[in-house]
Amino acid sequence: MSDATAQAEQVRAGETDAATTVEDAIARCEQVNPSINAIVERTYESARHRAAQLDAARHRAAQLDAARHRAAQLDAESSGRAAGGLLAGVPTALKDLFCPAEGEPGYQGNRRLAELDYRYAETGAVARRLAEAGAISIGHSHSPELGGGQCPAAAETALYGPCRNPWNTDHTVLGSSGGAAAAVAAGIVRIAHASDGGGSIRIPASANGLVGLKPSRGRISSAPAGEGWGGGTTDGAVALTVRDAALALDVLAGAEPGDPYAPAHPAPAAGYVAEVGQHPGQLHIGVSSTIPFEVTDPLCTQAAEAAAGLLDSLGHRVEQALPEPMASNDYMYDYVRIMRASATATLRSYESALGRPWTEDDVEPVAWINYQRGTKISGADLLASRERLHQFTRQIVQWWNAEPGQGDGFDLLLTPTLGVLPPRVGHLVEGDERTLTKRLAKVTPYLPQFNVSGQPAISVPLGTPEGMSPEGLPIGIQLVAAPGREDVLLRVAAQMEQAAPWVHRRPPVHAAQ
Numbered sequence: 001m002s003d004a005t006a007q008a009e010q011v012r013a014g015e016t017d018a019a020t021t022v023e024d025a026i027a028r029c030e031q032v033n034p035s036i037n038a039i040v041e042r043t044y045e046s047a048r049h050r051a052a053q054l055d056a057a058r059h060r061a062a063q064l065d066a067a068r069h070r071a072a073q074l075d076a077e078s079s080g081r082a083a084g085g086l087l088a089g090v091p092t093a094l095k096d097l098f099c100p101a102e103g104e105p106g107y108q109g110n111r112r113l114a115e116l117d118y119r120y121a122e123t124g125a126v127a128r129r130l131a132e133a134g135a136i137s138i139g140h141s142h143s144p145e146l147g148g149g150q151c152p153a154a155a156e157t158a159l160y161g162p163c164r165n166p167w168n169t170d171h172t173v174l175g176s177s178g179g180a181a182a183a184v185a186a187g188i189v190r191i192a193h194a195s196d197g198g199g200s201i202r203i204p205a206s207a208n209g210l211v212g213l214k215p216s217r218g219r220i221s222s223a224p225a226g227e228g229w230g231g232g233t234t235d236g237a238v239a240l241t242v243r244d245a246a247l248a249l250d251v252l253a254g255a256e257p258g259d260p261y262a263p264a265h266p267a268p269a270a271g272y273v274a275e276v277g278q279h280p281g282q283l284h285i286g287v288s289s290t291i292p293f294e295v296t297d298p299l300c301t302q303a304a305e306a307a308a309g310l311l312d313s314l315g316h317r318v319e320q321a322l323p324e325p326m327a328s329n330d331y332m333y334d335y336v337r338i339m340r341a342s343a344t345a346t347l348r349s350y351e352s353a354l355g356r357p358w359t360e361d362d363v364e365p366v367a368w369i370n371y372q373r374g375t376k377i378s379g380a381d382l383l384a385s386r387e388r389l390h391q392f393t394r395q396i397v398q399w400w401n402a403e404p405g406q407g408d409g410f411d412l413l414l415t416p417t418l419g420v421l422p423p424r425v426g427h428l429v430e431g432d433e434r435t436l437t438k439r440l441a442k443v444t445p446y447l448p449q450f451n452v453s454g455q456p457a458i459s460v461p462l463g464t465p466e467g468m469s470p471e472g473l474p475i476g477i478q479l480v481a482a483p484g485r486e487d488v489l490l491r492v493a494a495q496m497e498q499a500a501p502w503v504h505r506r507p508p509v510h511a512a513q
Helices: 002-011 018-036 043-062 070-083 111-115 123-134 177-186 203-206 242-250 296-314 333-347 365-375 379-397 431-442 449-452 486-499
Strands: 038-040 091-095 138-140 168-171 191-198 211-214 232-241 284-289 317-320 412-416 458-459 475-479
Touching: 002 018, 018 038, 018 043, 018 070, 018 138, 018 177, 038 111, 038 123, 038 177, 043 070, 043 138, 070 317, 091 177, 091 317, 123 191, 123 242, 138 191, 177 203, 191 203, 191 211, 203 211, 203 232, 203 458, 203 475, 211 242, 232 242, 232 296, 242 486, 284 296, 284 486, 296 317, 296 412, 296 475, 296 486, 317 333, 333 365, 333 449, 333 475, 365 431, 379 449, 412 486, 458 486, 475 486
Parallel strands: 091 138, 091 191, 284 317, 284 412
Antiparallel strands: 038 138, 191 232, 211 232, 211 458, 412 475, 458 475
């Protein structure tokens, strides 16, 4: 199975059309989704309609003679742009969480919003940019209830049930972009929208053997929404290959009027895809395969150490090192406070649609606990937490060189993506709130720091024996760059992909089989 880049090239070359790619994706979904529950709301008919529009536009564009029919060509330019776009005719899935597309379901894993058949009233920048590039969503992917539910890192909800890992269906896909990752890993689509507020792109990318790039703060606009979680959230994608991750970033990156943030470093003039295959030079890479405040599964540690050996063999200067602020997880007290206040504000924003205040029966138990706690956070306490996190950011980013290969600092940090292997289905959502909080902390010791700091980070599979567990579950490693330096991440990730490829691996549940 080829990647999304190749699929778009085939559509642009006329070797296939959007109608065919969409019908193929729908057939794949019908084949494997009953086993993994990755796509929770199907939008097949709108996908078929969109594919017909793109094919018609491409056909008109091919028939137009620019010299003799300029007026007709002008009419075709807006509709034909997507037909020849970076993701021309590529099926995808939108995450069922804060990714508005006008008229589509906005249930976000919540049973009350589903009962109301709540629909989005407008289209956000992410869904619009995907559509303008020619991507066609066939449905909404599984994620936790309103971004939190019983566990923000588990795509298991009371409304839809659990999403299962295509590599081993007894295990979770993790999350929150779990359905997106499962859909790509199982071959339903070749790339899918995802988002990350505490690791939610990187976590399921690791658990499902994919590439998951969390962009820098401000690289991708959240319009029409404001900042999420104090600027800690961002959209992105999960993908089969590094070049697909770069392609998604080229599609989604860019400012919208009124954005509260701008990335610390401009995007490459030629785009991010052009960075894939470029030699990164010799980089100074710090490695931490363990972390002081949490026990890391030995297999995750082993994978990080194997990746360090691979990078050393590729000519980089690799040594054991950890930014000092990462030695403690004290920052999480303040980040959790912001998450809870944000979750409370989000729930209240839906009260007009609900027609009344939320009650305990409307949401999952842990979500209700967090909502109640969020109502008790004062404005002064919230601002104090924001200030402490700004100080944390200033401290941590000093570890990195602003320009790769220059200065006395490090260019990249290498860690395991996860602290544990993907647990069995139910482990992260069954139990009391205190128990579930401790279990979640064991999954994510290496991840939320970089949502707070706004740095770009990428999880890639390890295409070596250390990259798979005895249970047949993939193990990812994380690379973190200086603010705004996605270009460095993509160069090095592509270098690793070429040296130890992973794309040939297929899970037992896969539509191509």
